[in-house]
Amino acid sequence: MNRKNWIGIGLAFLVLFIILLLPNPDSLPLVGQRVLAVLAFAVVLWVTEAVPYPVSAVMIISWLAVLVGLSPTIEDPTIMYGTKEALGMAIGGFSSTAVGLVAGALFLAAAMEITGLHKRIALFIMSKIGTKPSRLVIGTITVSFVLALFVPSATARAGTIIPILLGIVAAFGLTKQSKLAALLVITAVQSISIWNVGIKTAAAQNMVALGFMQSEFGMDVAWGKWFMYAAPWSILMSVMLFFVMTKLIKPEETNLAGGDSIQSQLQALGKMKPNEWRLISISVALLFLWSTEGIFHPLDSTTVTIIAVAIMLLPKVGIFTWKEVQAKIPWGTLVVFATGISLGMVLLSTEAATWLSSNTFEAMGLAGMSIVAIVAILALFNILIHLGFASATSLASALIPIVIALVTGMESTSFNGPGLVLIMQFVISFGFLLPVNAPQNMLAYGTETFTTKQLLKSGIPITVIGYLFIILFSATYWQWVGLL
Incomplete structure (x- = not known):
């Protein structure tokens, strides 16, 4: 120490x-x-x-x-x-179904790592996009979205995409300190954060908010509903990210060797192995069951994820043995996650969150404001305090109970209280500004492909645009679909 x-x-x-x-x-x-x-x-x-x-x-x-x-x-x-x-x-948080979903997600991420399927998916998509810098940016954003559907860990997705991007940069005959490397790696981490918002199972911090909402409001948000609420925001942000990145960082002139690198890496993986095919089948079935929760079947996201883990552990038809997978599961992450939920639940049950809410947010007169003004103030507060947090899970554990207390303290409201809580959870995934604001940022920063100044230069406009979109969606779309 x-x-x-x-x-x-x-x-x-x-x-x-x-x-x-x-x-x-x-x-x-x-x-x-x-x-x-x-x-x-x-x-x-x-x-x-x-x-x-x-x-x-x-x-x-x-x-x-x-x-x-x-x-x-x-x-x-x-x-x-x-x-x-x-x-x-x-230790009450350990019994939350949200912890079960995060645990299942960690097993799924481990399955992707053991089989190498996530790398094959990323390389396949990049091979179809092209090798011009602008196309590589599109490919990076596309890979971030597709992997977010199947790899429920932002750090694992960064660990998949970044080595591939560095391989492409090297194939162009450029160094890690090149502008192309900075362009692609920054795009990767920013798009990962964007899709942490758009997809319920993309990030553990989303489960923290859902755990609190389940405890306090007795409700869950189905995968499909979350996608309906947040994916339009993430799609628009992905488009804006493309323009911000390609305008801010002009890469060096390159030859076409990068395409050969992608193809050679893809060929080096060989033919699809049986366990990869089985994992594809399980992942597609899981995505279908997540997205149709409450529509075609009564099974919740956690239950179907745990069933998928059980299938992956079966002899012969599964993906891995317990001995193979247990060393790849970050058990400490589960302990931190469950403890965060426990702390939030105790804050609520002991009236600590209510008192803190009434002496901060309510003292600002939020109760008398319009819902759009409330969202604007809370989102700005959320973004500012995120500057001090390296973990979105920790931030969610500290902030979401206070927002819940604020909502429950407003006796008569013309908006949907749980919806306001969910929107604040979207904002908690804003890790655009500093390397220390998100684990995937730190992983990428460790490659020495960009500076803090470069990340901040792209992060400021992305944060401002994302914040304005939060306000715009609160005034329009989220009211239309019943979130607010």
Whole structure:
């Protein structure tokens, strides 16, 4: 551990104890104040990245179990919650169906890696697009969209696309520091973030919001409905991304060797293997069942994903054995994800989120504003605080419960409250500005193909355009289709 990490840990504990020692406001239960102290502790750890995210998850669970356990209940202040009850609350997120969907998604991403099917799909699409820089940009955006349908991990998609793009750049006789490399790699990470919004299963942070919505509103959003709501925004943003990238970064003159590189990489993969064919069948069936949820069948997205995992684990007809796949699953991701949901649920159940909402958003007079104005202010706030977060999952864990509390606190509203929560979740996937704003950005930044300044140069107009589209959609399309 370096000095910076120790400073981050020290600051997290300092913030925790300061909030614990502050006078308890009359409008906030004591347990709520203690949960807010844990939230502040968690945010400092997440922002500073003082410890790995799974380590922060264990620390958060520990603090919740102790501090909530030693607090008087809201219903009867003479009775303590007890650490057993509090620990159950602290790990309550592990029972969320959203965690099951994320786990299934990780197995699907591992299947793609083991078979190499994601690489074959990417190379096939790129081979059909062409080798002119503008066509390569189109190909990169197209690959990002197609892989988002089948690979439910933004980092895994970046890990697939970026090596292929670097191979194409090398085939043109250019270095990683060339403008073409910067153009293609930045396009890749920005389009990955764009389609994290458009597709429900494309990113884990989407499941965080759905987990909270299921707990608080007793509702889920079907894959097809999410696509109907968000895909038009992502399609328009993909078009705008093409124009922004091709106008901002003018690549070097190239020869046509890149096309040969794509074909040679594709040929090197050989013929389709039986396990690839089986994975295609499972993936297509899964996509069909996701997209027709509630239309042709009553099975929810999590259930069909878990069934797909079970099939992939079957001998002879499956994709992998447990021994092969268990080492490729980032179990720490699941722990972080479930802990984030637990923290959000405890924030809501202890009235901490409600108090925080009333003293921030409601104090700004949002309750008396039009729905478009509310969206505009909340989305701007969302974008600004994202600058300090390296994990959209962590941001969703901290922010979405507060938005839910705001919605439930508005007694009479002329708009759909859960819809507002969902739109804020769309904005949480805005990771366009800095390398530290998204894991896929960090992975790409590690290739040394672009600078922070280059990413920011493209990220600012993309963020502004995306923000304006959020407002425009809130005033029109999302009201027409019943989201707001």
